[in-house]
Every structure is written in structure tokens, then in C-alpha cells.
Amino acid sequence: MSAVKLENIVKKFGDFTAVHPMSLDLPEGSFVTFLGPSGCGKTTTLRMIAGLLDPTDGGIYVGDRQINDVPIHKRNLGIVFQNYALFPHKTVADNVAFGLKHRNVPKEERERRVREALELVQLPHLANSYPKQLSGGQQQRIALARAIVVEPDVLLLDEPLSALDANLREDMRVELKRIQEQIGITTIFVTHDQSEALAMSDILVVMSNGRVEQVGDPKDIYTNPQSRFVADFLGTSNILEATVAEENGVAGVKTDAVGFVPLSSAQMDKLVGAANSYLVMRAEKIELLAADAPADDRLTFTGKVEAVDYQGQLVRYFVEVNGEKFQVLNMLGTDGAMKEGQTVSVRFKSEDCVAVGEDA
Amino acid sequence: MGWHLIRFSTILVYLFMFLPVAVVVLLSFNANQFGSFPITGFSFRWFIELAENEAIIRAFKTSLLLGFLTAIISTTLGVLASLALVRYKVPGSNFISTLLIAPILVPEVVLAVALLLFLNFLSVHKSFFMLLMGHVIFTLPFVVLVVQARLMGIRRDVEEAAMSLGATPIQTFFQITLPLLAPAVFAGMLFAFTISFDDITGTLFWKPGGVETVPTQIFAMLRNSISPEINALGSVMIFFTVGVPLLGAAIARRIANKQSQ
Numbered sequence: 079m080s081a082v083k084l085e086n087i088v089k090k091f092g093d094f095t096a097v098h099p100m101s102l103d104l105p106e107g108s109f110v111t112f113l114g115p116s117g118c119g120k121t122t123t124l125r126m127i128a129g130l131l132d133p134t135d136g137g138i139y140v141g142d143r144q145i146n147d148v149p150i151h152k153r154n155l156g157i158v159f160q161n162y163a164l165f166p167h168k169t170v171a172d173n174v175a176f177g178l179k180h181r182n183v184p185k186e187e188r189e190r191r192v193r194e195a196l197e198l199v200q201l202p203h204l205a206n207s208y209p210k211q212l213s214g215g216q217q218q219r220i221a222l223a224r225a226i227v228v229e230p231d232v233l234l235l236d237e238p239l240s241a242l243d244a245n246l247r248e249d250m251r252v253e254l255k256r257i258q259e260q261i262g263i264t265t266i267f268v269t270h271d272q273s274e275a276l277a278m279s280d281i282l283v284v285m286s287n288g289r290v291e292q293v294g295d296p297k298d299i300y301t302n303p304q305s306r307f308v309a310d311f312l313g314t315s316n317i318l319e320a321t322v323a324e325e326n327g328v329a330g331v332k333t334d335a336v337g338f339v340p341l342s343s344a345q346m347d348k349l350v351g352a353a354n355s356y357l358v359m360r361a362e363k364i365e366l367l368a369a370d371a372p373a374d375d376r377l378t379f380t381g382k383v384e385a386v387d388y389q390g391q392l393v394r395y396f397v398e399v400n401g402e403k404f405q406v407l408n409m410l411g412t413d414g415a416m417k418e419g420q421t422v423s424v425r426f427k428s429e430d431c432v433a434v435g436e437d438a
Numbered sequence: 439m440g441w442h443l444i445r446f447s448t449i450l451v452y453l454f455m456f457l458p459v460a461v462v463v464l465l466s467f468n469a470n471q472f473g474s475f476p477i478t479g480f481s482f483r484w485f486i487e488l489a490e491n492e493a494i495i496r497a498f499k500t501s502l503l504l505g506f507l508t509a510i511i512s513t514t515l516g517v518l519a520s521l522a523l524v525r526y527k528v529p530g531s532n533f534i535s536t537l538l539i540a541p542i543l544v545p546e547v548v549l550a551v552a553l554l555l556f557l558n559f560l561s562v563h564k565s566f567f568m569l570l571m572g573h574v575i576f577t578l579p580f581v582v583l584v585v586q587a588r589l590m591g592i593r594r595d596v597e598e599a600a601m602s603l604g605a606t607p608i609q610t611f612f613q614i615t616l617p618l619l620a621p622a623v624f625a626g627m628l629f630a631f632t633i634s635f636d637d638i639t640g641t642l643f644w645k646p647g648g649v650e651t652v653p654t655q656i657f658a659m660l661r662n663s664i665s666p667e668i669n670a671l672g673s674v675m676i677f678f679t680v681g682v683p684l685l686g687a688a689i690a691r692r693i694a695n696k697q698s699q
Contacts (some may be wrong), residue, residue, distance in 0.1 A: 128598075128602060129602075130598055149601075149606075150598075150601045150602055151601045151602070151603075151604050151605055151606050151607075152604075153602075154604075155602060156602070157598070157599065157602040159595040159598070159599060160595075161593065161595060163593060163595040163596045163598065163599040164596075164599075165596060165599075165600070165614055166596075166618065167617050167618060176600065176603050176605070177603035177604050180603060180604035180605050180609070181604055221599075224599075224603070225602075225603075228603060228604070
């Protein structure tokens, strides 16, 4: 178990830069997620840490050991691959024992540790099966057991859940987090699935186009995105072009659709020096009420429901307000959903709005 | 009506293909001293004479040795070539791949003459080693084709997983890649062996004086007379060239089954 440090690592493939200079400090025992759309450089970064790709420049440290030039088989990392990558010609027990054999662990201790690892993933009864006999979820657990049984310094997970079907994925998510917490290993998890990322991470690293967009606590990143990309990528957002303005001595931004919106100084600071400014409203922070609902202290506009997308407990509305289309996610009220074409009262709090700036 | 016609013609095709073979096998047990019908009695006489014919025994040993060495060399080269072409970025890998397969496409006579002229040009004398190299050249494509196909089916991440667990690249090859490749390696070896064992065209051109393989020995014997021994020899050849691949296929299937239970 060790902290991981990336120091200005860069990866270029010919003229194409897959990862721009990137530095990160990942504390010991943390669960770190690299999140981003495909091609954002998250897997490339993981493969550089794993030793499957050489960084073009920069340093990778595990603990205080620089591992750039250490070949993969000497790095002492555990890797779980997207497609499990179990050895098809070996039994489950032999798969799990593989790393221990290469560490010259004596037979008795090896057998004990294999058993413990299989118990940790709750599949001790499958020790003598072959991988092909197992379901996808079972194979992924065995792959996890095989990676952690050697007590690696760092656990690397390359989209380990994406090959599983939806229900299983959520079970495995909980399971993975339980095991990670139980053994307290520094874990780097790569995914393009934001709900996985938000649910599991201690530290979330959002990436796009080979650059880190934002690093931090998942909740902070969700509620206070620092860039337009992050605001757009995480959750459902309404992003309006805005200009910095002041009204009655209060700072804020002015937009075409909802006029002036006052913002806190923390939000306004994010716009300093930005070429373009945007106002971000999360779809679930906007509430639709009947047109004749009594007024409250929220900002209130009149809109027209253009489309209704029923999603069970939640309903997604597309609402037009002053020529701008808004997405709104509301719980289904007791009196049912709003109807298409209905005129509604659109309300939100200015405190729930976030500003993001963008350099030219 | 249509189906009857198809069935009838199919049977005819099979008869045409296998009847001569059956005749050879049948006649090899004929007690008659002329290797032809009518059959006068059942006997192992020709097989015994075959076993006592030193020239044939020598040819048989030569063929076995040649086939065995061809299989080993061809498979080793084929596996290495496939690994390079599939697992590494080799400049011009498409071209190299085509080159390796080319001996299948070139008529054997052309290949045989070309190699012979080439050796003359280099003033290299014909030898068993040159004969062996010739056989390696035209068994290699079969090995490469079979091994390459299988290798493409072995996921790279399985090898990466082994290395991440502490296996060196060489240990990974012997403990992971090669066992997974085994059915193809085995099949390639059998291909190489049977093709080499069967070959006559190239062998006639390349063999040094005094060295005979079973096919060239049969060819030589046919020029003098049609001895019933040839029938017996034919039966033995059939047994080898059909039996060995069948046995091999059965073993390969067992290995493959075990891996994918």
C-alpha cells in the first residue's frame, strides 16, 4: 500500500498527444477514479502507471520509489482488466496462485492465501473450476482476487464493471468498494460511467482530451464544476451564455433567458479573466409548478412544457423559457406529471446556480 | 429425383477418390506374386518383404527423420514469426506475412527448380541439410497460417495480466501464451510432418545422390516394375499420412476442450 504521485507525465503517440503534462498526488489508501469520455486519456494514464506504456516524459512514483523504468513484472501492482483476462487453461485456484508462485511464496502459505482471497470475494467453492465455467460477475471477482492476493502496492482497475450487465454492475460496485475498504489499498479506477465514479471515489479526476479538468471530492465536483466540460459531462445541466453584471450593488451574471442572477463571490471569482462566462443550472435544481402556484422567494419564470420524458420516479421535462430550452428533472408529484404544451411556473434558487468560465 | 441424382453423383465422386486407395490396401494383402487381381489369398507376405528390404527401411528412416526435423524447425520458426507479426509492430509486416505464405502460391516445381538453381549459383552442393531447408520453406506457410490465426484469438490482456503478477515476458510466453497456443502448434507440427513425409516434387530436385525418401523410393521402384511390395508400402504410407493427422487432431481437440470447459 502506497501513495501514488504523477509528476508532469506526458504521453505522445507520434504527433498526437494522448496525455498532456499531468501531475497528481494520490494519498495512500484512497479510491481514485479517472472519469472521462472515451479517448480522454484515462486508460492511457492507467497503462502508464501499470507499466504497459512508457510515458514520453515525466515521473511516476509509488511511495517514494520512481517506477518509470521498472518493468511491469517488478512493479508489484494489481491490475484488473475490463475483460477479466483470466488464464483460460488454469483453474480458479491456479489463476489466483499465479502471482504468489512468481513471488516464491511457499506452497502452504500460498494455499492459505488463495483460500483467503477466494473467501474475500465470496467464491471459495469455485477453486477447482475453470474460468469458462463461471459467469461474468464471478470471473471479475476471481480477477480481483488474483490481483489483490499478492498484496500489491496499488490496485489498478481498467473499466472492470463495463462488461457486466446493469444489475450485476451495481452489486459488483458495492462489493468492490467493500473489499477496497476492507484491505485499505490505494486504488485507481478508470471508468466512463459517472454514476460509478460518483458513488465509489474518494477522489475524482475528471479528464477530457488528455487533460485533467478537475480533481477533488466527487460531491464538490458535482455541485461546483470548475469548467464548462465538467458541468456538461456530469449530470444534466442547463448551460447558458452569460455576462458579468451588477445590479443594486449585488454581483452576478446576466443571461438572455433568465435575466440577472446574483451569485456568491466564490462563484464570481471563477469568472475573473475568463473569455466566456456561463451560468450552470442543474436540471434537478429547477422545479416546475402549476402556473397559478403561490409565489415564493425563488426566481420565477413562466415556461411552456415542450416534451415529457417519463422515467419512473423521475420525469424529465423539456421546457421553453424566453426562447431558451431547459431540461428539468423533477420527482413525480402526487397530482401526476405536467402535460405537453402546459404553461408552468419555472422556479430555482440563485444559490443553486454555478458559474463557469472558459478561456478563449 | 433431383436428390437421388445428387446422392448418386456424390457416391461416384467418393468412389473415384477412394477406390484406388482401397485397391492398393486390398492388394497389399494379396498372396499372389503379381501385384494385381485376382486375389489369391490373404497374406502379410509383402509387408514382411518390405520390412526386409533395406533400401525401403533406409528410405523410411530418412523420411521419418526428415519429417520430424522439418516439423520441429518449421514450427519453431513459424511460432516465432507469428509472434513477431501479431504481437509486435514490425515495419512491413503485411509484406513479410505475404512472403511467408508465398511458397503455397508458387507451383512446387517452380519453387523446387528455383531453389536448386539458387544453390548452384551459390555453389552449394546438395545435401540432406539443403533438402531439409527446402521442406522447411514450403511447410512454413501452413504453420504460420495456423499459429497466426490462433494467436490472434489469444487476448493480449491475458499476457499483460501474467506480467503484472510478476512473470517475466519469457515466463509469460512459456506459462501462458504457449499453452494457449498448443493446439495450433501441435496442428502446425502435424501439417509440417505429413507434408514433408508426402512430398515428392521438391524432394526429387533437392535430394542428394544416394538419399531416398519413401515417395522417391516408390517412384524409383515403379520405374523398374510394379512389385506387390509397393502396395504394401502404399498401405503403410496411407496409415501414416492419414493416421498421424487424425491422431493429432484428436489430441489437439482434447487440449482445446480442456482449456474451454
